[in-house]
Amino acid sequence: MTSLTSALRHMAQAVAASMMALMFLTFILQITVRYSARLEWLPARFPLLEPSLYGWTLEFCLLLWVWLIFWGNAFVVRDRDHVTFDIIFLNVRPALRRWFIIISGLTISIGLIASIEPTLAKFHILRLKKTATLSSILGDWIRMRDIYSIYILFLIAVSLRYAWAVYRAIRYGVEEPARDPRA
Template sequence: MLKRASRWAIHVTEFIAAGLLAAMFVTFLLQIFSRYVLQTPFGWTLEFCLILWVWIVFFGCAFLVREKDHVTFDIFYLAAPARVRQVLALVAAASITVGMLWAFLPTWDYIDFLKIRRTSTVREPFSGDKIPLRTIFSIYAVFMLVVAARYAWRFIDVLRNGPPER
């Protein structure tokens, strides 16, 4: 049951990321069409592509990129004995968890401050108001919490099962 729910969650997050990429691609094509065919570029397409890029990067890194997919410089780590690798993995996981959690409140304060600033050209679909930057950058707060939770889980996993092999 847990594996089924996990697979379902993975598929949902992959679908969301694919949707964001598709929206960015369509917006980019619309930008090209408006600039070179209509000879009147739409101002909102560039800003919308940038917003989508921010969401793709942080959403993807939070929910889709696995630990083994990250670039690592692990020459010393792999050359160390198992006990040293376990200590290094524990220190790294704890550092990332503590660092993300320690920085979360000041980061959220700044993201919350951005509610007074709004997008230049992109507007909300129903109200027509410009979008607060807090809405756009809120994905970074989600990213921080998810990464902290993932590395807290990694810390527990290393304690239980020993150092991971690469």
């Protein structure tokens, strides 16, 4: 099970890294086209550098950014990587800490799962809306619903993560937090 979890984590990190690399390359393409646009002779000689062909790059970077944020927070960022306000949590008995995990985990998990249906209802209208410029490279099939569909996956993954934390707290309790020896 640990090797499967490790392989899935590495795959999720690879997907996030690929999105970051693709966003960076698109950004470099934007810069190249922007500064070569001042040279009228360049697009005449190399039609591939015609600036009007690259309106899609901004929307593509925004698409990658949305996917990177929700993908990363659903599958890559660990709980210990988040900023937490845990002054009270760290200074109570483990039994009370366990209840904090159970109550907050259930609240977050139920809240995220409950928000899936209203979100899907809003997505219903997005199936009609096309992207402004991405259809020039991806075709007419891509809709705004497709771009924001990662949010549903985010809701499911994070709610399952908190449900798993609740299960572990019920089943195994909580371990003592590591104290900083310098404190």
